[in-house]
Amino acid sequence: MRYFLCGFNTVYLGISSEHTERIVSISRKQSSVFETEKQDIYISLPLLLGRTDISAPHGIVLKTTNEERKIILLAPPLDIDLEIPEEDIFGIPKALGGKLPYFSGACFIRKDQGEHLIFILDTEKLKGDYR
Numbered sequence: 001m002r003y004f005l006c007g008f009n010t011v012y013l014g015i016s017s018e019h020t021e022r023i024v025s026i027s028r029k030q031s032s033v034f035e036t037e038k039q040d041i042y043i044s045l046p047l048l049l050g051r052t053d054i055s056a057p058h059g060i061v062l063k064t065t066n067e068e069r070k071i072i073l074l075a076p077p078l079d080i081d082l083e084i085p086e087e088d089i090f091g092i093p094k095a096l097g098g099k100l101p102y103f104s105g106a107c108f109i110r111k112d113q114g115e116h117l118i119f120i121l122d123t124e125k126l127k128g129d130y131r
Contacts (some may be wrong), residue, residue, distance in 0.1 A: 002083050004060065005118065006076045008051060012109075012118040015073065017081060019063055019123045026059040026074055034130050036069075043130055044074040045121075048102065062123055071127055082109065089120055102126050 003014035004023070030044040046054040056074035064071060089105040104122035108115045 001086060002081055003120070004081050005079045007079050008049065008054060008076065010116065012079065012116055013045060014084065014118045014120045015060055016123060021061040021063045023078065024059040024061060026057055030056070030074055040070045040072060041130055042072050042074055043126065046076060062127060071130070
């Protein structure tokens, strides 16, 4: 499956392109994890992960059914999009589950300076909790 990757220093966050409608530029500043505006829902990924030092200039509009509000993930700059085979993604250990509730798995990729950890965002869980 193809994933958009955004960087959080040495860790990446993978967002499934299958669940993404489009990517837009964002100029709004968000002060909380979850905000609504004109029937749209904005979720700041840096704030969700407790990273107030990271900006979120990209909006990732998630696919929804026609009756639902648009959900826009505010994300750090998108680094790359990458094909990650499902067999390379491993589940999050239960010991970390409480600390990482919005992730469905993790994997490692090789990139310029070595190996990097990617946490795969569980967009369905995120949408369910913030509707």
